[in-house]
Amino acid sequence: MTGPLEGVKVVELGMWVAGPACAGILADWGADVIKLEPPGGGDPARSFQALFGQMMPDNPVFELDNRSKRGIAIDLRVAEGQQIARQLIADADVFVTNLRRSALEEWGLGPDELLEANPRLVYQLITGYGMEGEDADRPGFDIAAFWARSGIASLLQAPDCPLPFQRGGMGDHPTGSSASAAVCAALFNRERTGKGQLVSTSLLRQGVYTISFDLAITLGWGDHIGIGRREEMGNPAMNNYTASDGRSFWLVGQEISRHWPPLCRAVGHPEWIDDERFSSPMGRRANAAELIGLLDAIFATKTLDEWVVILDGEPELFWAPVNTIDDVLIDAQAHAAGAFIEVPERDGGVMRVASPSDFYGTPWSARGPAPELGEHTREVLEGLGLSSEQIDAMFASGVVA
Numbered sequence: 532m533t534g535p536l537e538g539v540k541v542v543e544l545g546m547w548v549a550g551p552a553c554a555g556i557l558a559d560w561g562a563d564v565i566k567l568e569p570p571g572g573g574d575p576a577r578s579f580q581a582l583f584g585q586m587m588p589d590n591p592v593f594e595l596d597n598r599s600k601r602g603i604a605i606d607l608r609v610a611e612g613q614q615i616a617r618q619l620i621a622d623a624d625v626f627v628t629n630l631r632r633s634a635l636e637e638w639g640l641g642p643d644e645l646l647e648a649n650p651r652l653v654y655q656l657i658t659g660y661g662m663e664g665e666d667a668d669r670p671g672f673d674i675a676a677f678w679a680r681s682g683i684a685s686l687l688q689a690p691d692c693p694l695p696f697q698r699g700g701m702g703d704h705p706t707g708s709s710a711s712a713a714v715c716a717a718l719f720n721r722e723r724t725g726k727g728q729l730v731s732t733s734l735l736r737q738g739v740y741t742i743s744f745d746l747a748i749t750l751g752w753g754d755h756i757g758i759g760r761r762e763e764m765g766n767p768a769m770n771n772y773t774a775s776d777g778r779s780f781w782l783v784g785q786e787i788s789r790h791w792p793p794l795c796r797a798v799g800h801p802e803w804i805d806d807e808r809f810s811s812p813m814g815r816r817a818n819a820a821e822l823i824g825l826l827d828a829i830f831a832t833k834t835l836d837e838w839v840v841i842l843d844g845e846p847e848l849f850w851a852p853v854n855t856i857d858d859v860l861i862d863a864q865a866h867a868a869g870a871f872i873e874v875p876e877r878d879g880g881v882m883r884v885a886s887p888s889d890f891y892g893t894p895w896s897a898r899g900p901a902p903e904l905g906e907h908t909r910e911v912l913e914g915l916g917l918s919s920e921q922i923d924a925m926f927a928s929g930v931v932a
Contacts, residue, residue, distance in 0.1 A: 534561025534895030550629030552707025570932035602902030677702025681738025
């Protein structure tokens with residue numbers, strides 16, 4: 532088995548990250564994904580190869596979302612190219628796209644037309660701002676729709692500090708993950724009803740869901756959760772601290788009565804358990820600045836490796852290191868959790884980031900690298916029953932590449 536979606540045919544017309552990420556997860560899970568790209572430059576995510584101002588030897592960002600796919604370069608601006616796309620989708624199980632609906636409909640690839648031609652099709656349309664409303668067709672990268680407009684950036688802005696910047700693909704990847712789940716739900720429904728359907732996922736809605744904890748408070752109580760400073764956190768057992776070697780860690784004392792006593796013991800002050808300043812949650816809140824200052828001074832006396840032994844000696848004290856990217860790459864538990872996989876690429880196996888789910892009855896594995904632009908064009912067209920002469924003519928005219 533190569534995953535639970537083995538035998539499922541997916542056609543992807545995606546660009547940048549969100550659409551390709553959705554189809555990339557489906558490919559990881561075993562689907563046969565055919566990626567449609569324009570001749571010339573192809574998916575603009577191929578430009579990530581020059582992300583640092585020079586042409587790098589490979590493109591790990593593009594590989595992340597496009598491994599195990601087959602690629603065809605096709606000009607959808609011309610009728611013949613549009614017809615080829617419709618032929619490919621005519622017997623597909625899934626069509627994934629994050630292009631704007633107006634462009635798709637102009638090319639005869641809108642949901643109404645494709646679902647009429649193939650009623651079993653699951654049509655996943657990923658948008659910036661949703662399917663309805665005056666901004667439904669507004670262009671929106673994840674930094675616009677997911678990060679800025681949803682409210683996430685404002686909630687992460689510390690007092691008197693500039694707005695934070697989003698990391699690359701931070702909204703696209705969870706949106707792609709949600710979209711892949713929606714595709715699978717629609718496929719499950721099709722097994723019962725025999726009918727496909729249009730499903731949609733938007734960057735804005737994913738962003739709103741991401742901060743739904745905050746929004747639930749505001750909707751329910753009309754209140755807002757403030758952006759706190761670590762020096763004033765009302766629960767000092769739910770805070771970050773720095774060891775003597777400059778490495779930071781986070782205490783996760785969410786259950787205040789359960790986690791306070793082991794913290795007192797770990798820092799060598801069991802008398803704090805009964806200290807009237809700190810013995811109650813309200814006391815710790817009222818004296819938070821003083822307590823955090825005391826904890827800062829104590830944690831600065833030992834290296835993180837030394838604190839690991841002490842903190843792990845209290846089973847009811849929860850904590851985690853604040854890993855850097857380099858730390859994550861060598862974190863044994865991240866590897867044990869399956870966060871990285873080896874992908875068979877052209878020059879041998881390469882370690883890449885895994886998609887976020889596993890199936891223990893139908894395990895998946897990466898089957899190959901991302902396709903070169905147009906790598907499988909001839910193979911895919913032959914699969915449509917076109918003759919060598921017809922395919923050669925398409926290459927000559929520039930309809931495909």
